[in-house]
Amino acid sequence: MSALHRTRTAGTVLRHVLLIVGALIMLTPFVYMVSTSFKSQAYVLTIPPQFVPNPATLDNYVQVLTTQNFAAYFMNSVVVALTSTVISVLISSMMAYAFARFRFPGRELLFRLVLVGLMVPAMMLIIPQFILAKQLGLIDSLQGLIVFYVAASVSLNTFLLRGFFASIPGELDDAMQVDGANAWTRYWRLVMPLSTPALATTTIFTFLATWDEFAWALTIINDPAKRTLPLAIQLFQGQNATQWGLVFAASVVAVLPVIVVFLIFQKYFVQGLTTGAVKG
Known part of the structure; x- marks a missing residue:
C-alpha cells in the first residue's frame, strides 16, 4: 500500500x-x-443520568394531552405556523420574482432595503412591534402573531428565492411571453414549478421559526385560549419546581411536526439553500 x-x-x-x-x-x-419524557419526576434528576428509563411510564404524555387545554394550544400553533408559512412564501416568491426578472428604477436599492430586515435583531423590534400591534388592534389575537411572523420572515425568504429565480434561464420566460403569457402566468406556471428546492427551503425555515417562536407570543397573548405551544410548555414550569417529565413530553410532541415537515422537504433542502445563497 x-x-x-x-x-x-x-x-x-x-x-x-x-x-x-x-x-x-x-x-x-x-x-x-x-x-x-418517559420518567416519573422522582427519576428525572438521577445521577448518573439514565438514558434508558427504568421504570418507564406514559403518565407524562397522558397528563400533557389531557390537561391544560394542550390540544387546543397545539391547534393554535398549527393554524399560526401553517398560515404564516403559506402567506410568507407566497409574498416572498412574488417579490423575489419581481426582483429577479423585472428591470425598474431603484430595483437594487429596494432589494437592499429588504435585506436590512436580516440585519436587525428581532428583540430590538419587540417594543415598536407591540405599539404597532396595539394601534392595529392585533393584541391578544392569532392574527397579531401571523402578521408579524410573516413580516419577520419575508426578508430571508425573498433573498433565497431571488437567487434561485435568477438561475432559471430567462429564455423560458421569453418563450412563454411570445406565446402570450403575462407576468402572473409566467410566475405561477413556469417559475414556481421549477423552484421546488428553493420553496422547500423557505417553507422549512418559515415553519420552524413560527412554530417554536416564544418571545412575541408571550408579549401579545394574554387570553389563555389564544396561547400557542411554546407558551403551553411554559405552564409546566412552576415557581418552585419544574416538572421536567411533563416539559420533555410536551417538547417531544411539539417537535414531531417539525420533523415531519423536514422529512417531507429535506431532499430539496440543501440544493435550495446553496443555490439561493450563491446565485443572484
Missing part, C-alpha cells in the same frame, strides 16, 4: 470519526429529552 493511499485512508477514517462524534453530540440532548 503506497504512502499516498495510506494518507487518504487515514483522512477518510478521521472524517468519519469526526462526523460520528459530531452526530453523537447533536443527538445526545434529543435522546435524553425523549428518555426523560
Whole structure:
C-alpha cells in the first residue's frame, strides 16, 4: 500500500470519526429529552443520568394531552405556523420574482432595503412591534402573531428565492411571453414549478421559526385560549419546581411536526439553500 493511499485512508477514517462524534453530540440532548419524557419526576434528576428509563411510564404524555387545554394550544400553533408559512412564501416568491426578472428604477436599492430586515435583531423590534400591534388592534389575537411572523420572515425568504429565480434561464420566460403569457402566468406556471428546492427551503425555515417562536407570543397573548405551544410548555414550569417529565413530553410532541415537515422537504433542502445563497 503506497504512502499516498495510506494518507487518504487515514483522512477518510478521521472524517468519519469526526462526523460520528459530531452526530453523537447533536443527538445526545434529543435522546435524553425523549428518555426523560418517559420518567416519573422522582427519576428525572438521577445521577448518573439514565438514558434508558427504568421504570418507564406514559403518565407524562397522558397528563400533557389531557390537561391544560394542550390540544387546543397545539391547534393554535398549527393554524399560526401553517398560515404564516403559506402567506410568507407566497409574498416572498412574488417579490423575489419581481426582483429577479423585472428591470425598474431603484430595483437594487429596494432589494437592499429588504435585506436590512436580516440585519436587525428581532428583540430590538419587540417594543415598536407591540405599539404597532396595539394601534392595529392585533393584541391578544392569532392574527397579531401571523402578521408579524410573516413580516419577520419575508426578508430571508425573498433573498433565497431571488437567487434561485435568477438561475432559471430567462429564455423560458421569453418563450412563454411570445406565446402570450403575462407576468402572473409566467410566475405561477413556469417559475414556481421549477423552484421546488428553493420553496422547500423557505417553507422549512418559515415553519420552524413560527412554530417554536416564544418571545412575541408571550408579549401579545394574554387570553389563555389564544396561547400557542411554546407558551403551553411554559405552564409546566412552576415557581418552585419544574416538572421536567411533563416539559420533555410536551417538547417531544411539539417537535414531531417539525420533523415531519423536514422529512417531507429535506431532499430539496440543501440544493435550495446553496443555490439561493450563491446565485443572484
